[in-house]
Amino acid sequence: MLSTDERDDVMTATARERLLEAAVEAFAEKGFTATTTRDIAARAGMSPAAVYVHHDTKESLLFTVSIDGHRSALQVVESADDPAAAPPERLRRFVHDFSAWHASHSRVGRIVQYEFDALTPEHRSEVAALRRAIERVMQRVLEAGVASGDFAVDDVVGTTRAILSLSIDLVRWFSPTGPQTPQDVAELHARLALRMVLAHDD
Structure with a gap:
């Protein structure tokens, strides 16, 4: 009792x-x-x-939603990444799970991405640190792929942001009641990300 x-x-x-x-x-x-x-x-x-x-304050509620959302997303990508796996598989799993998270939590994702400027400077700084941590996971995956010869990427930072945008931007349009499931979107984004970076023999 x-x-x-x-x-x-x-x-x-x-x-x-x-x-x-x-x-x-x-x-x-x-x-x-x-x-x-x-x-x-x-x-x-x-x-x-x-x-x-x-x-x-109302802003402290927004910060709680935002910080919890970013921590959850970071945990997802850290869990998805296996440094022992081949870089293409690491990238596929990262993008798949990151997109699936955003689709499954599209309302939270929309808030944390598009209400960022409503946070206080101190709270924006905390959230920005988590965003950079997510970017660093992706950068490590791309760098590993370049080193192994699997990926042809000239600009790792720019490519990181472009690939992350696939997952992040879906919160603008994804609907839980729409024809696509989170799994559908996640698999499509994983395929697109690989096409963007895979090296091909001429």
């Missing part, structure tokens, strides 16, 4: 989850600027004052 403190912790965690889910709904539907804390509270079934028990 839970103690009083443990019950309070569970209730607090549940309230935070409800707030974050409500914030994602509101930000995705109306955008950060047009969303009010009253909107978020209503969606969460709470009073506006209850929001401030967990988050002192």
Whole structure:
């Protein structure tokens, strides 16, 4: 049986989850600027004052959504990358899993990508560090492919950004109720990424 403190912790965690889910709904539907804390509270079934028990500002809610989303995406690509695998397989798995994550979390992805400027400078800096970490994983994969002769890439930094954009930009148009599944999009993007970089004998 839970103690009083443990019950309070569970209730607090549940309230935070409800707030974050409500914030994602509101930000995705109306955008950060047009969303009010009253909107978020209503969606969460709470009073506006209850929001401030967990988050002192609307921006801090946005930051929590953004930082959690970026950490989740970074974990996905780090888990997907196996340095012992051949570079083409490393790239295929990276792009497949990164695109699948964005398609499966398209609302969160849309928020974290397109509400970046609404964050405070300090929060933007924290999120930017996670973005650079994701880029570094991709750069290592491309560099390994160039070193092995599998990839023909003159500009690793530029190519990294171009390939990442395949996954990131899908949040603009992907619909969970549309004809394509996250798996469909992930497999297509993985094939396209390989075509962009594979070296071919003349």
